[in-house]
Amino acid sequence: MTTQWVIDAVKLGEARNLPASDFYFRDRSQRMMSIPLTMFVLRSDSRTVVVDTGGPADEEQIRRHHAFEYEVSEAMRPENALARLGVNPDDVDIVVNTHLHWDHCSNNHLFRNAEILVQRAELGYAVAPCPANRGSYGIHEDTVPPFAQCLDRVRALDGAEEIAPGLGIVPLPGHSPGSQGVRVDAGDGTYIIPGDCVDTFENWDNGGADLPLPSGRFTDLPALYSSMTYLKGTGWLPLPAHDHSVVDKGRFGY
Numbered sequence: 001m002t003t004q005w006v007i008d009a010v011k012l013g014e015a016r017n018l019p020a021s022d023f024y025f026r027d028r029s030q031r032m033m034s035i036p037l038t039m040f041v042l043r044s045d046s047r048t049v050v051v052d053t054g055g056p057a058d059e060e061q062i063r064r065h066h067a068f069e070y071e072v073s074e075a076m077r078p079e080n081a082l083a084r085l086g087v088n089p090d091d092v093d094i095v096v097n098t099h100l101h102w103d104h105c106s107n108n109h110l111f112r113n114a115e116i117l118v119q120r121a122e123l124g125y126a127v128a129p130c131p132a133n134r135g136s137y138g139i140h141e142d143t144v145p146p147f148a149q150c151l152d153r154v155r156a157l158d159g160a161e162e163i164a165p166g167l168g169i170v171p172l173p174g175h176s177p178g179s180q181g182v183r184v185d186a187g188d189g190t191y192i193i194p195g196d197c198v199d200t201f202e203n204w205d206n207g208g209a210d211l212p213l214p215s216g217r218f219t220d221l222p223a224l225y226s227s228m229t230y231l232k233g234t235g236w237l238p239l240p241a242h243d244h245s246v247v248d249k250g251r252f253g254y
Contacts, residue, residue, distance in 0.1 A: 003166035012054030053107035098195025102138035122178025174224025186253025
């Protein structure tokens with residue numbers, strides 16, 4: 001019998017006053033937008049797995065380093081969000097970071113018993129990114145980068161891997177060198193949690209075009225196109241990383 005998972009998409013913060021060109025390649029509208037920071041909690045009958053752990057709950061810490069508005073309400077704090085789901089962080093045995101940007105890994109430390117799965121290529125780049133990408137990895141003179149806080153529990157992956165019955169790692173490079181997604185076999189179909197390979201449904205739908213619209217943030221545009229082309233061909237249902245409708249609905253796969 002195939003293991004079927006239920007997915008909860010949890011909002012851990014909201015970033016505002018961001019240019020649309022950050023999310024939509026060659027967008028010239030000059031519009032500003034807001035995005036949720038999302039953690040995905042995956043549960044089967046016997047296991048709990050977390051995909052991405054969001055940004056820090058310390059708003060002041062964010063304001064020191066980023067020129068946008070950032071809010072974490074009491075309800076959005078990760079320990080409170082998990083409590084509403086009835087999840088004890090100590091019961092989570094796997095955390096997957098789709099990549100190591102600060103808004104996807106800042107709460108890894110909460111999951112004290114979890115093995116953290118990251119692509120080896122992502123780890124290698126995070127340690128010494130090009131200057132333009134240092135802020136994305138939370139590298140600042142006065143702080144320890146979020147990705148570096150739990151390196152003793154990180155297991156580096158080299159490509160695709162089945163990590164549990166019904167859960168698979170899918171390499172999706174382009175947004176960053178070692179970006180990856182998680183395939184989730186659920187009761188109502190197969191989902192893909194694609195990280196920032198797909199920021200929003202507007203990227204995915206792209207006005208009805210054959211291919212999704214790339215993000216405005218990437219390290220390798222041809223690789224990003226290749227990753228999106230692959231995803232379109234799978235027929236899987238995407239859960240974009242920064243789409244309000246995902247966290248508004250909240251639960252998938254039942």
